[in-house]
Amino acid sequence: MEQNVQRLPAEQLFQREIEALVANEKYPVPTGWQMSPKSVLTYICGGRSGEVEISPKYIGHKRLVEIAISTLVTDRALLLIGEPGTAKSWLSEHLTAAINGDSTRVIQGTAGTTEEQIRYSWNYAMLIANGPSREAMIPSPIYRAMEQGKIARVEEISRCASEVQDALISILSEKRISVPELGVEIPARKGFSVIATANTRDKGVNEMSAALKRRFNIVVLPAPDSLEAEMDIVRTRMEQLSGSLDLNARLPEEEVVEKVCTIFRELRGGVTLDGKQKLKATSGVLSTAEAISLLANSMALAGSFGDGVITDYDLAAGLQGAIVKEDSKDGKAWEEYLENIMKKRGSRWLSLYQECKELNR
């Protein structure tokens, strides 16, 4: 298809894999699905299907993917919750791509999303000219999913206003939409479900009501579970980024990536990596995505004002900015971390410690 779009939907990017899985299906396929739950799992977590190698889309936490798929088998709606940068939307897109072969029935939730966008809206010119009719109605992605027995996605559900969230409650429990203007009620066909994603720690999100939460099976997606996994993600993304951003600096060395990931993981988890010592976690999010932008920033600093190699001085500036945001408590937590943990780590960390200490005065 069009090759100059920035990003293709998942079902087109991985079309070959999906076709192979559908062709080699051995297990029963639920109504409305194009492959069995087992094949969906293979599509997401990687494996083989006949001759075709299936690349893993979501690394680690296979069990969570199993729970997510099983939830959709039971026709319950699925809510993926997690901190920013934990691949919620990514997982939701790939789940719908594998199950329906179409990940484009999506509502992108914002503070400005209205109830009509959840249910249906009207082509007002036609509405005024001819009165309410099926032709004048514009169905929402959820409406279409119900008609077709497919899965709809709601992104960033917690950003929508509470009234708008409430519109989902009766849809999810009764599985039908009534259109009083036309005097009809549209029942959902088998296979209909909703995958929603929500942020936990961002500012500007609305608390979800207990009633709505009860209609979802909730899966919490955690941060990468090991230092190695996180370093892998950071490294791959850095390689892609430095190509597209023209940063004029060398890629960060292994040691730099390790240091940043270590500090982030420790401050995020509130415990040292060896698990021996607890420490004060900071209030900021410190996601993997932030580690990536911190390193990109350090590279930009080194490329523009230094000799192209990230120094501890560049790194310290980035760390200070990422860790100590507006909250003064973070400054104290950072100082405690520097004194109690980093200072005792020996010579490899010494110069970074000194730079950070200098900056955190």
Next chain:
Amino acid sequence: MEGRAEKKQAEKTRAKAKKGMPHAFGIRHLSPAGAYYVREYLDRADPQLVLIEGPEDFSELIGDLGSEEIEPPVAVMAYTKELPVRTVLYPFAVYSPEYQAILWAKEHGCECRFCDLPSEVFLGLEEERRKKWQKKLEEKQEPCQEPESPVAYVYRRLDELSGDGDNETFWERTMEHAGDVEGYHKGAAEFGRSLRALASGDIPGTEKAAKSGAAREGEEAEGAGGMPDGGEEGRREDGGENAENRIREAYMRRVVARAVKEGTSPEKIVVITGAFHVEGLMGEGKPMTEKEWKKLPRLEAKKTLMPYSYFRLSERSGYGAGNRAPAYYELLWEGLCRQEPDYAARRYLAALAAYQREHGNLVSSAEIIEAMRLSLSLAGLHGGRLPTLRDLRDAAVTCMGHGSFSEVALAVADTEIGTRIGSLPEGVSQTSIQSDFYRRLGELRLERYKSVAAQDLSLDLREKLTVKSQKSAFLDLERSFFLHRLRVLGISFAAIQAVKQERATWAEQWQLRWTPEAEIQIVEAVLKGDTIEQAASFALRERTMGSSGIAGIAAVIEDACDCGMPTSMEYAVSALQGTAVDAVSVTEIAETAGRLSSVLRYGDIRHLDRAPLVPILSQLFLRACLLLAGECACDEGAAKQIAQAVATLHEVSVNHDFLDGERWRRVLFEIAARDDLNTRLSGLAAAILLEAGQMNSEELGCEVQRRLSKGIPAELGAGWFAGLSMKNHYALIARLNLWEKLSEYLVTLDDEEFKRALVFLRRAFADFTSEEKNQIAENLGEIWQVNPSQASEVLNGPVSGEELEMLSGLDDFDFGDI
């Protein structure tokens, strides 16, 4: 019809036994399905003799075990008479196949015996292995990584190969949910065979397996018939336990051969053993000869039955010794007895919901139903018919816990582990902890205190220089350790009395009194450990985990120090470190730091290595330094507590060189200099600096002038002065320029201001003695050029009527918005 089918089945079962071979039923310890089907199997096989895997010398306890007065979980235990106490432990729950087999035998009047190596040999082999390992360690001179044991290897491989990534779940899905006795019997045999194959590395397909198989050539792993308890370190070593498995199987064959010789026909014998051993037992191997039998090492041991608990079962989650979810497994057992396959799943989810509701969390019935559906769907993904524990737990987390395990963690622990404790009829038990208690009593020459009348005992913890042996020099210290351990365990034999001399760190006063309750308390303590020391360590650990505040953990550290148990202390210290990270107030930190500091300073008498306390104290101190200035912005009420904290922290900082004194000084300067904090505390900080010689008279003078300048509300100035005088009065009195500045300040005030200042200054000087007031008067006299004695007379003399009137006028003083 049914009867005939059963008979046919029974014939089939009988025919299966090879000629001259007994029947063997492979099980896994603590397996509800095994427990249920073993009864069916026995019904069909109709034996005369039931042999059960377990130390042969425990056979004498079978009568007691089968008695109706026993309520499982219970355990049979052998323990060495010598120190250090080593134990062999076989726990039984109601769903243990062995336990059900014993009950069956009793109901059907059939003979029942254990058939494994006697416990003495078990202990002997273990000891030998431990020695070998130690020797190896010494040879290598340096601590090296212990090799992965064959058992660990087999189970790791099993985890990898099973689709569930977890062998417990794999076992539950394939075996506990097996539909009938044949399925279980065959499945267990197959499982045992695969384990043996896995152990010798010839599972085809994976390169890794082949490789490690080559490396492990000629080895054989201990599998399903694992020895439940025993030294962890000892077991890890490979080689030894493979040999041990061969020895055990040879011995079991010997027992079978002996039974046959005594006249029981082999077809009338059923051996109930771990699935792993079935093949070893039925194979071609020869029974152990008399010569081989005599050569085995032995360690003298005593045997007993003891009550056990589900909690302890769940703690030892290694194979055989326990399982992670005893209460859930009991539900499985009940489900089998009721013939309702999904009984456990339903009960489990309902129990979780009930617990959640009881603790104020809303759980609707709809959520339970959804959790049930999700668990079934998860099971379906793995080809299972029924959900396993893992499916159920994950479903509960998703549907009831909003996706986070922590929301249901307590309910899960309560439902999976449960609180059941076994019980024994009186007099059956003579546990290791009892004999440990009596042995210690003898060693410490405390036997004469074991009487119903209360007796006093005073201890002097210092080294006695008059005696010869090291042991008697520290006898009283050892006694103190022992008695403190009893105190920690809540055994009412010893009670500590308040010591009369103040600060006597080396004297202790105890009152000892023996009661039957004490004996019961000791038997109960066996659930915490095999010896008094182990149990005390467990109790301290439990207390550490249970305390939420850092002051509580500091108390555990003190207790651990009193008990002479450095490991417990270290554990508590690391827990303290963890808890201290969460938000705590400066006052609490100061209190904890004070306690730690006193353990550091006075704990010397107990000969304990207190080094682990050093880093935690410095961390607490750093934290206090960071927080203190911020917390000093408070009202008068809080200021009193913080003043106390400041004083404690200062004392701590003075007493330990390793603390960052420089930082502390900076903090004090900051508090002294800042104008937005509680002035009383600023004054106190200045006083401490003054006392420590960090602030000279000139700086003080400036400070006084700034604090007491016109325009500053009088109560703030006076509050500052009150803080300043909280420490050393003489240091203030000796500084003449302080009083000059005070005098200058008073002069600048107008009448109304003066009245206000007077009220507060009077309060500030209330703590001064008349002697001190005299000296102040002298100072002021000098400044005002008045005769000192005259001034003193005026100051200390009785108040005249006119003055009284003026003062009572002050009582009605309008404090405005103060």
